[in-house]
Amino acid sequence: MLEVRNLSKSFGGLKAVSDASLDVPEGGIVGLLGPNGAGKTTCFTMIAGFTRPNEGTVRFMGQDVTGLPPHRICALGMIRTFQIVQPFAGLTVQENIAVGAYLHHHDRTEAMAVARQVGKRLGMGAMLDRPASSLTIAGRKRLELARALATGAKLLLLDEVMAGLIPSEVSEIVGIIRQIRDEGHTFLMIEHVMQAVMSLAETAYVLNHGKMIAHGTPKELVQDPAVVEAYLGHGAAARLQEGHHA
Template sequence: MAELLQLQGLRIAFGGLKAVQDVSFGVPAGSLCALIGPNGAGKTTLFALMSGFLRPDGGRVVFDGHDITGRAPHLNARDGMTRTFQIVQPFAAQTVRENIAVGAHLHEPRRAAALAAAEAVAQRVGLAPQLDKPAADLTVAGRKRLELARALATRPKLLLLDEVLAGLNPQEIGEMIPVVQGIADSGVTVLMIEHVMQAVMHLAQHVWVLAQGQLIAEGTPADVTRNERVIEAYLGPGAAARLAR
């Protein structure tokens, strides 16, 4: 399967902190994959490097066959790479429909057409009953769906999801998993940062594990959860041996 996204030796440091160190991997077109790791591992920084919010100190980002290293995020979005943010910040005074239309305007200049596209996207993410509600009135789960909808409205080829399930209760997580699966089933390539292992085990075909800015493991969800380096990255030195006993 052809790779839609390739990372080649990406690295960035902030002062003495090596946030991302020589990270390389490829995301196959049409796949649903996950990037996991403990807090502070560099996952969101890596997303920022992929999508153009940060310029790497070294390495390359290749998307759909083109070198886009350090290119502005709005240009990457126009070509089909869109990301969500862990901290959701909707336009609170606007309706759900108007918020989603902001994403649709990337390809649709006419307001009426953008609003119509917003309605179609809302159906896909379960927000149709709330289209005319002010975004400020949404629950946390509703805001997460709105963030997903705004990104989806840009018509992405690759959707980078940064902890779209964070802050949700078990029922809300269970309701969101099929929404993400449906997006992948529609042909959008999805790479998700996620701490909710239930979702990773259920959704991801392939997983990369980042710790202290370095890739330490990759494979199926079952493979990486058994990996000693992964266990110790999450639970501390000696954890794998203690669990084995």
């Protein structure tokens, strides 16, 4: 569904992402991991059209979308969410979701009906008339998901939806993401919360210093020496191995 090939981006002399490639199959949940500053969000901004890559291509459903503006990419069915959630504070929850729904439903009554339906599907039925600014962090994360879903997008790029949530909220969102996937959506997600990645993602990519260093199932990745070193520092894998043997 999504093919990213040899994506590179530099800011001045800093290579934020170099030669990164990844594939997201239809109906899959793919993780994008890496320590802070690895270039994950930069990768996302390029895929979703917010920044133009220096090199490389992004193909979505067989179509080259490299360098297209975000609104065009969104209209094709790929949408990103933000790490720092930002609801439209002056609007109610339902109106917030309706902003997403307006993409394919130009009429207000229709868009609001779609918003109500999406909101209920994500367990936000009771909050629909509340101002979005009154939501808790967990509520805002849900709203972010609901808004994205309401656009009718097929592929959702989630940037750390679990960050800042307590474990019980994480398992709720995990359940919701599974449910949405089963309804026919595809996910590419940046995630730090390993509990979520381990239980959700079928495969994951690991970025470090802007380069893809590993790809595999989450189980394989946690045992990959290169991944362990990326997170814990040079030589950590060897020390862990010794620890196991001792």
